[in-house]
Structures are given as C-alpha cells and as structure tokens.
Amino acid sequence: MDWQLLGLSFITVFLAEIGDKSQLAAIALGGSSQNPRAVFIGSTVALILASFLGVLAGGSFALILPEKLLKAIAAIGFAILALRLLWVHEESRE
Numbered sequence: 701m702d703w704q705l706l707g708l709s710f711i712t713v714f715l716a717e718i719g720d721k722s723q724l725a726a727i728a729l730g731g732s733s734q735n736p737r738a739v740f741i742g743s744t745v746a747l748i749l750a751s752f753l754g755v756l757a758g759g760s761f762a763l764i765l766p767e768k769l770l771k772a773i774a775a776i777g778f779a780i781l782a783l784r785l786l787w788v789h790e791e792s793r794e
Contacts, residue, residue: 713751717747722743722746722747725743726739726740726743729743
C-alpha cells in the first residue's frame with residue numbers, strides 16, 4: 701500500500717468536500733431527520749460511490765491517453781474553471 705498516496709488522497713478529498721453542497725445537504729437532512737445515522741450512512745456511501753466512479757474513470761482514461769495529455773487536459777480544465785469563476789464574480793459586482 702502506498703501510504704503517501706493514501707494520505708494525499710484523503711487530505712485532498714477531505715478539504716475539497718468541506719463546505720460543499722453535499723455537506724450542506726447532509727447538514728439539512730441530519731437536522732430535520734429523526735434518524736441522523738441513516739443520513740450519515742447514506743451520505744457516506746454516496747461519497748464512496750462517487751469517488752469510486754471517479755477512480756474508475758481516471759484509470760480508464762489513463763489506459764487510453766498518455767499521461768502528459770491527461771495532465772494538460774486537467775490543467776486546461778482547471779484554468780477554464782478559474783477564469784469562469786473570476787468572470788462570473790466580476791459580473792456579479794456590476
């Protein structure tokens with residue numbers, strides 16, 4: 701087991717999930733539910749399944765496309781998201 705990769709994956713996903721819409725939905729469901737344990741189990745299984753599907757998709761793309769191309773696509777995607785966030789933020793100020 702690659703413990704460094706495990707730790708990096710955990711920290712990355714944990715920090716990315718703090719304060720996102722799924723966490724807010726879990727808070728709302730947990731606060732209005734008579735059974736918060738069911739909300740916890742449901743949201744945990746959903747996060748595990750979504751992560752599993754992401755890992756499968758990433759592994760499949762890695763078999764088809766070269767690593768440099770995947771990194772370039774990811775970099776371009778993140779740059780587009782960053783520019784879009786800046787652009788939408790600027791429009792909302794006007």
